[in-house]
Amino acid sequence: MKERKVNRNPNRSLEVQAYNGQDIPNHIDPDPTAGAIGLAETANERLLRASVNRLGPATGRYNCHGLVFASRRTNIPPSSLPDSVDINDLLEADEFERVNPPPQVGDIIIYRSQRGAVDHSGIVSRIEPVGQQPTVFVWSMWGGLGEFEHKEDLSPYTDCTREYWRLKR
Amino acid sequence: MNLGPLFSKEELEDAAFYLLTCSSAERYARMAKDLAVRSKLSSDLKTNPDLTKGALRRARDLWKEILSNKQRDIPELELAVLLPLLAQTASSEVDDLLLALGLVDRPNAAWIGVLARRLRIERASNLDLAQSFRMPTKGIPNHSFARSNYAFLIRPTLGINSPRTKASQKDEAFPLAVA
Numbered sequence: 001m002k003e004r005k006v007n008r009n010p011n012r013s014l015e016v017q018a019y020n021g022q023d024i025p026n027h028i029d030p031d032p033t034a035g036a037i038g039l040a041e042t043a044n045e046r047l048l049r050a051s052v053n054r055l056g057p058a059t060g061r062y063n064c065h066g067l068v069f070a071s072r073r074t075n076i077p078p079s080s081l082p083d084s085v086d087i088n089d090l091l092e093a094d095e096f097e098r099v100n101p102p103p104q105v106g107d108i109i110i111y112r113s114q115r116g117a118v119d120h121s122g123i124v125s126r127i128e129p130v131g132q133q134p135t136v137f138v139w140s141m142w143g144g145l146g147e148f149e150h151k152e153d154l155s156p157y158t159d160c161t162r163e164y165w166r167l168k169r
Numbered sequence: 170m171n172l173g174p175l176f177s178k179e180e181l182e183d184a185a186f187y188l189l190t191c192s193s194a195e196r197y198a199r200m201a202k203d204l205a206v207r208s209k210l211s212s213d214l215k216t217n218p219d220l221t222k223g224a225l226r227r228a229r230d231l232w233k234e235i236l237s238n239k240q241r242d243i244p245e246l247e248l249a250v251l252l253p254l255l256a257q258t259a260s261s262e263v264d265d266l267l268l269a270l271g272l273v274d275r276p277n278a279a280w281i282g283v284l285a286r287r288l289r290i291e292r293a294s295n296l297d298l299a300q301s302f303r304m305p306t307k308g309i310p311n312h313s314f315a316r317s318n319y320a321f322l323i324r325p326t327l328g329i330n331s332p333r334t335k336a337s338q339k340d341e342a343f344p345l346a347v348a
Contacts, residue, residue, distance in 0.1 A: 011276050029276050032241040036185055039243065043179075043186035060241065060276075063192040075192075079279035082194030119196045143190035144241070156190040 007031050007061040014074050018093035025085055026070065027078035029060030032144050040145050051154055055139065056147030067141040068108055068121045069094070087118040096165040102127070102134055103164040109138050109152060111160035120157045124164070125149055174247055175210050175227055184246040194283040197249070201284055205253035214254055221258050228255060228266060232281075241277050249284055256288040264292065 007028070016024040037058045044052075065076040065087060077085035087110070096108060103109065103124045111120035122140025129135075136152040148155070152162055174181065184204050191197040205211055214220050228251050234244040252270075255263045270278075270285035 027276070029279070030240045032189060033238075033243070036189065036242050036246060039182045039185035039246070040189045043182035046182070047186065058189075065192060079194075080274065080276070080282065082283055113196065113199070115195075117193060117195045119191075119193055121192075143188075143192050145186070145189045156187060 006057060007059045010060060013078065014070075016070050016074065016076070018090055019095055020093045022093055024069070024076055024090065025078055025081055026066065026074040026076045027080065028062070028074050029079060029144070031060045032058060037145070044145070048150075048154060052148045052150040054146055054148055056141070058144055058146045060144050062141060063143055064121045064141045065090075067147065068123060072141075087121065091165055095168045097168045099164050099166045101164060103136060104166070106166075108165040109136075109140075110163050110165060111155075111157040112163065113160055119160050120155075124152075175224060176208055176247060176250060180204070180208050180250070181243065181246060184250050185243070188246055188249055188280070189241070191280075194280075194287070197280055198284050198287050201249045202253045204250045208250060208254075210251075211254055214258075218258075221255070221260065224251060224255060225260065225262055225266065227251065232266070232270060235278050235281065236273070236275070239277055241280070245277070245281055248281055252281075252284055252288055256292055264289065267292070 007030070010028045010030045013025070013027050016026050018024055040058075061074070062070065062072045063075045065085075066072060066074050069076055069090060076090075077083075091108070091110075099107065105124055105126060107124045109122050109124055110118055111122075113119045120140065120142075122138040124136055125139035126137045127134045128137070137149055138152045138155070139147065139149050140155070141147050142156060176184070184201075187200040187204060188197060191200060210220075210224070214224065228248060231244040231248040231251070235242070235248065238244075252267070256267065267285045267289040271282050271289060273282055
């Protein structure tokens with residue numbers, strides 16, 4: 001398979017705004033090296049036993065919030081200014097509201113640490129009924145490691161609680 | 170003499186996986202600390218404190234490698250796990266190292282810089298606590314018990330702000346600070 005160059009022009013920021021017009025700090029980072037990615041991939045196979053489906057290559061171009069809120073264009077927030085964006089405020093600025101489970105396809109899923117910080121975000125990609133309990137699949141960008149479709153409870157973020165957000169009607 | 174990696178291949182694989190999948194500084198710091206605590210080096214340093222000097226030399230070597238690169242690479246991962254272990258020592262050289270790491274503004278060093286700044290603030294908070302407990306309680310004006318407040322160093326600088334952000338950042342910056 002031909003190697004794609006998804007990040008030809010890193011080391012810059014874009015003008016990105018929330019729905020209410022507020023600027024969203026962001027930055028396009030350089031890609032991690034093949035060596036670093038290779039180590040992570042080996043651990044990925046060992047820890048998650050290939051139960052996830054890779055959808056996109058490793059890149060520093062965008063992170064999970066950049067996939068969800070900026071269409072894969074950039075990292076939100078910039079890694080050098082990690083406290084410059086509060087994802088809770090961004091959800092509010094973009095007029096999302098939290099909804100009770102079960103989620104529906106297209107909802108944003110937020111992974112929250114035990115201290116309440118937003119560790120990760122993704123999009124609910126499909127829901128498969130398994131007996132009486134639906135299995136929720138998530139499409140998300142794992143930091144700089146790549147895009148994956150995975151079960152919501154099968155990812156690097158298993159130490160987090162999960163909640164769902166949907167555009168206000 | 171340059172030391173080789175201080176962690177096993179499996180430890181570095183885990184570091185790569187858990188650190189490269191981070192999108193927040195808080196998670197990056199938490200993962201780095203967890204990986205550090207679980208490493209073999211952590212127990213080795215406890216049983217043989219003389220290893221600290223070698224670990225510090227290795228940290229400086231890793232930093233030089235990071236500065237000579239433009240991409241995120243394995244030296245960052247090793248250094249990220251090493252820094253929390255060094256931060257637990259009382260060495261003043263660690264303060265100098267954390268300060269230097271926290272000041273560099275390069276895209277491939279951003280995560281290490283953020284981690285170093287957080288560790289340095291935690292060390293300063295712990296030192297304030299230790300010093301305050303040794304202070305005499307009689308005949309000293311109340312303002313002498315004032316805690317150092319580094320909250321002004323971590324605040325939203327651009328874009329979206331909220332009081333909740335400020336509150337949560339303060340908690341994350343001072344896990345041991347007395348309210």
